[in-house]
Amino acid sequence: MKVRVFALNAGLLLVGGIVVLPFFWMILSAFKSNSEILSFDQSFLPREWTLENFVSIQTKLDFFRLFFNSVLLSVTITALSVYTSLVGGFVFAKYTFRGRGALFAVILSTMMITWAVVIIPRYTIFRSIGLTDSYASIIIPAVISAFGIFMMRQSMDSIPDEILEAARIDGASEWFIFHRIVAPLSVNAISALSIFQFLWVWEDYLWPYLMISSEEKQVLAVGLTTFRGQYGTDYGGLFAATTLAIVPVLVVYILFQRRFIAGAASAALKG
Amino acid sequence: MPIAGVNVTYDPNTLVNDGKPIELDWWAWTNVEQFQAIADAYSEIHPNVVINVVNQPWEDYWTKLPLELQSGGGPALFNVHNSQHENLIANMEPYDIDPADLEADYAGAASHLIDGETHYIDLGLMSGAIYYNTDMWEAAGLTDADIPTTWDEFREVAKALTIRDGDQLRQAGFNFNSGGHTMQAGLAYQLGQNLFEADGSTPAIDNEANLEVIQRFVDIYADGSGDPDFGAAGTDSFGQGLSAMTYAWGWFSGTLKNDYPDLNWSAFQTPVPEAGETPYALDRYNGESTFGINANASDAEKEVAQDFLRYFLTDAESMKELSLIFSVFPAYKPIADDPVFAENPALAAFGEIDRYIWPGPIPATFETTTATMWEEILFNGVAPEEALAAAQATIEKDLSGKDFVSSEGLYAFYSGN
Numbered sequence: 001m002k003v004r005v006f007a008l009n010a011g012l013l014l015v016g017g018i019v020v021l022p023f024f025w026m027i028l029s030a031f032k033s034n035s036e037i038l039s040f041d042q043s044f045l046p047r048e049w050t051l052e053n054f055v056s057i058q059t060k061l062d063f064f065r066l067f068f069n070s071v072l073l074s075v076t077i078t079a080l081s082v083y084t085s086l087v088g089g090f091v092f093a094k095y096t097f098r099g100r101g102a103l104f105a106v107i108l109s110t111m112m113i114t115w116a117v118v119i120i121p122r123y124t125i126f127r128s129i130g131l132t133d134s135y136a137s138i139i140i141p142a143v144i145s146a147f148g149i150f151m152m153r154q155s156m157d158s159i160p161d162e163i164l165e166a167a168r169i170d171g172a173s174e175w176f177i178f179h180r181i182v183a184p185l186s187v188n189a190i191s192a193l194s195i196f197q198f199l200w201v202w203e204d205y206l207w208p209y210l211m212i213s214s215e216e217k218q219v220l221a222v223g224l225t226t227f228r229g230q231y232g233t234d235y236g237g238l239f240a241a242t243t244l245a246i247v248p249v250l251v252v253y254i255l256f257q258r259r260f261i262a263g264a265a266s267a268a269l270k271g
Numbered sequence: 272m273p274i275a276g277v278n279v280t281y282d283p284n285t286l287v288n289d290g291k292p293i294e295l296d297w298w299a300w301t302n303v304e305q306f307q308a309i310a311d312a313y314s315e316i317h318p319n320v321v322i323n324v325v326n327q328p329w330e331d332y333w334t335k336l337p338l339e340l341q342s343g344g345g346p347a348l349f350n351v352h353n354s355q356h357e358n359l360i361a362n363m364e365p366y367d368i369d370p371a372d373l374e375a376d377y378a379g380a381a382s383h384l385i386d387g388e389t390h391y392i393d394l395g396l397m398s399g400a401i402y403y404n405t406d407m408w409e410a411a412g413l414t415d416a417d418i419p420t421t422w423d424e425f426r427e428v429a430k431a432l433t434i435r436d437g438d439q440l441r442q443a444g445f446n447f448n449s450g451g452h453t454m455q456a457g458l459a460y461q462l463g464q465n466l467f468e469a470d471g472s473t474p475a476i477d478n479e480a481n482l483e484v485i486q487r488f489v490d491i492y493a494d495g496s497g498d499p500d501f502g503a504a505g506t507d508s509f510g511q512g513l514s515a516m517t518y519a520w521g522w523f524s525g526t527l528k529n530d531y532p533d534l535n536w537s538a539f540q541t542p543v544p545e546a547g548e549t550p551y552a553l554d555r556y557n558g559e560s561t562f563g564i565n566a567n568a569s570d571a572e573k574e575v576a577q578d579f580l581r582y583f584l585t586d587a588e589s590m591k592e593l594s595l596i597f598s599v600f601p602a603y604k605p606i607a608d609d610p611v612f613a614e615n616p617a618l619a620a621f622g623e624i625d626r627y628i629w630p631g632p633i634p635a636t637f638e639t640t641t642a643t644m645w646e647e648i649l650f651n652g653v654a655p656e657e658a659l660a661a662a663q664a665t666i667e668k669d670l671s672g673k674d675f676v677s678s679e680g681l682y683a684f685y686s687g688n
Contacts, residue, residue, distance in 0.1 A: 034529060035532065035533065038511070038531075040507075040511040040513055123338055206331065209328070209331055213296070213325065215325055226326055226327075228330065229329055232522075232530065234529070
């Protein structure tokens with residue numbers, strides 16, 4: 001038994017190592033010169049450590065402005081979409097009304113439509129109502145998350161209806177029940193969804209790029225692509241900027257990680 | 272202030288937009304600082320005008336810009352790449368400059384005429400050269416006198432620059448891995464073979480000239496002077512100091528400067544088939560284009576854009592700087608003889624500028640299909656004759672239904688196939 005456990009752990013460690021290796025390779029490469037990054041004779045550790053890539057990203061990219069823009073959008077959208085998902089999940093999990101199943105199916109079906117199909121009509125709509133080059137154009141489409149509603153409904157299904165009934169008998173309003181009972185009991189799912197949502201917004205590229213024209217409003221994911229030019233890529237600058245760009249994602253993950261796995265698991269297992 | 276320019280002229284002593292404040296956006300994907308400096312210099316003459324150069328990522332620029340233009344929006348000014356001609360042309364305002372003046376001042380301007388109107392021209396012309404590692408050159412006992420002018424001489428130089436350790440290739444004399452198709456599209460011209468038949472639409476790939484070009488480079492590898500497995504890309508292998516010579520276009524000098532600053536290199540003109548004979552053409556070229564003006568812009572924006580265009584096209588110093596930064600031979604004739612271009616090895620390697628052909632904004636299938644053809648030859652052992660026939664069939668199929676017409680007919684020395 002011990003041998004099997006050891007083998008399993010060793011296997012998982014190996015797979016984990018393979019998965020995170022490119023990540024560490026990128027971080028270490030951020031300290032290499034471009035010629036060393038492109039060298040035929042590669043080494044994992046930099047032969048000559050340099051901070052030049054980090055020093056120059058602000059002049060090449062206005063990194064901190066883009067970073068702030070991305071943080072602002074990611075936090076705002078995450079907060080709003082988690083809240084609307086909680087509301088949607090609560091309604092579908094705890095209320096019975098005509099067409100509930102059909103409506104939920106419609107919401108789920110929106111997850112099946114590929115991005116490429118909707119992007120041009122959506123672009124045309126936002127342009128025609130004059131929302132280009134505004135953060136509203138980024139926030140509005142992301143406020144309602146079909147995945148979030150699905151996840152919250154799955155999570156709230158496990159909350160006994162008796163608790164809600166008892167609260168109602170005690171005179172609690174639906175508003176109170178939602179905010180003071182259901183939401184706190186959904187903290188695992190909230191944590192998981194927050195991580196997912198933050199990550200999606202943080203890394204979203206094409207929609208912000210299409211919508212935002214002003215450089216001062218642009219997001220970091222778009223800024224990073226400017227390191228890739230017509231005839232070549234500034235890998236050192238790209239790796240340095242990307243290394244810094246993953247810090248907020250790590251912070252969010254560390255903040256929510258204790259609840260994350262439980263939340264993701266509960267959403268996945270409840271039917 | 273003095274009037275600038277030769278045939279295309281710019282008078283800075285006039286008001287634009289009646290002196291009223293106006294702001295324009297100008298989208299670019301590279302060299303934003305240089306473009307902004309030109310815009311700022313213009314604003315010094317016309318303080319009521321502000322032009323903001325907005326940096327855009329290269330790849331998705333070609334998604335966003337057409338979407339913006341087709342929806343009636345977009346920046347007043349935008350940089351153009353001729354490979355995206357079809358995507359943009361319907362929304363581009365014609366230049367308000369006499370085409371004859373443009374042609375008099377800018378090489379190749381006539382090739383951009385559409386129904387008597389010009390929407391963009393080339394600010395510089397880019398083509399191929401042979402880049403060589405000067406340290407390896409010296410170590411092999413070669414001097415400037417050994418710079419080859421013919422392909423036969425080149426083959427011998429490649430042998431001299433090759434270093435082997437038993438069967439192991441240590442230093443390739445010549446490496447064109449991943450770049451065979453780039454040479455393919457240009458060097459058949461040296462043998463008098465156009466890329467299209469006389470109708471301008473039928474591709475001309477499967478022919479004796481292309482076969483000769485392929486065989487020439489296959490033979491160099493067969494000599495042992497290179498190997499398909501010696502590095503994925505000849506340019507990378509050259510940069511890493513593993514290959515002594517490679518073929519690349521002007522952009523490569525920027526790559527070398529940025530990525531391999533310690534490498535000692537120079538460049539020489541692409542050899543020709545016969546010593547002392549000017550071939551039909553030296554190579555294919557492509558241009559770095561001037562900016563486009565948005566047809567959807569307001570009348571005031573267009574007026575300012577047209578005025579700025581004249582300023583831009585007559586600003587010799589900026590044209591010089593842009594040509595050097597882009598590593599392109601300047602299309603602006605008044606600066607073509609400036610000694611500064613002779614100091615840049617990649618630009619000095621150009622031959623007679625009139626002896627390069629622009630086939631027009633050719634569909635991407637030419638490059639992708641001939642790239643596959645080279646892989647078939649080098650890695651799958653397909654005979655060059657068969658590979659050429661397959662490439663011809665693929666390109667014909669890809670072009671069917673498209674109304675592309677080659678610009679080869681505009682070449683000054685054009686002769687139909």
